[in-house]
Amino acid sequence: MIELLKGFPDNVVALACHGHVTREDYDKVLVPALEKALRSNDKVRVLYEIGGDFEGYDVSASWEDFKVGMEHLPRWERIAVISDIEWIKHTMQLFSFVMPGTVRVYPTEEAAKARLWITQAA
Template identity: 60%
Template structure:
């Protein structure tokens, strides 16, 4: 399940994922939030908190994630991934350099630091 987090600047799409993430989550939550942000801003930032209860992402959600990310590939400005899930941390650190955006990984305990960084002007 993915939920939209509130109280972030309008150029930040802030999400929290727990449990199993589905294609429906992307269609109902992620895609509308991302499209709304890109309609308002040339560059958009992503705050993505992945909780310890995260169990995975289904193939439909992976495809939707790829389409959303690649559809605006050069318009992402910053990406903060907040998680204590080791394989996600290591994957983002290993492949984050492929993104044209600045990508930082934070632990759950560092969520406030991530929020400050993603919101900074």
């Protein structure tokens, strides 16, 4: 499940992932939120909170994630990932070099720091 987090500027798409994430989560939650932010802003920031109850993605959700990311690649300004799940942290660190924006990974205990960084002026 993906849920939108409230209280962020319109150039920040803030999300929390719990349990099992499906393509339907992308189609109904993530993609519309990103499209809305991209219509209003030249550059967009994304905050992903991936909780300890995260079970994984459907293959179709993983593909949708990749597709959405690549389609708007030059428009990502910052991406903050909050997670204590080791494979998520390693994957983000491994692929951060291909992202045009800045990617930072934070442990759950530093969630407030991640939220501050994602909203700070450049």
